[in-house]
Amino acid sequence: MSLKNPAFPSSEAFDVINSALAASEADRKDALKQGNAVFAFTLKNKAGEVESWHIDLKTKGEVGKGPGDKPTVTLALSDDDFGKLVSGKANAQRLFMAGKLKVKGDVMKATKMEPILKKAQAVKAKL
Template sequence: MTLKNDAFPSSAAFDLISDSLSSSDAERKEAIQKGKAVLGFTLKNKEGKEDSWYIDLKDTGKVSKDVPKKVDVTLSLSDDDFGKLVSGKANAQKLFMSGKLKVKGAVTKATAVEPIFKKVQSKAKL
């Protein structure tokens, strides 16, 4: 089952992240150990529509569209900026400082996703 939403081209990254987390138990356990958070991502496309995805780095080490019971931090940004962030062409801190990335919840937990983005950067043709 794909997590990609065709109206959000960069959402293909969630499939890459999911594949990365499910590639080995050791990698998933390491991501959970380092992450210790449930991250939500709300993307807005060029038409102004929004959609959300969740990465559970607290318990399951899985990516889903289902809203978990508790989300530690939600990152909201444009589909375009998310694609740049995952592919390493944009810096989260710069996006945040310029108002292009909004963070709700435990801001310090937002960095939990960085190691995962790094693992999929080479595959992310966004």
């Protein structure tokens, strides 16, 4: 089941993150231990449409559509900025300081997202 939405080009990253989590049981357990939260992402594309995905690193260690069950932290940003963040071309702190990344919930948990995104970059580099 693909999580990609053609209206949101960067949503392909959720498939990459999901396959990174599914690739090895040890990596998944490590991500659960590091994350210990449900991360929700609300993206807005150039047409003004809004879509949500979540990364459950609290119980299942998987990615899904929608905000998930009681997200610990919700990150809202543009589809374009999310693409840059996942590819390593943008820094979450700089996006936040520039007002391009909105964080609701546990801000400290949001900092735990960086290693998971780096794993996705490593998997994407192998593709």
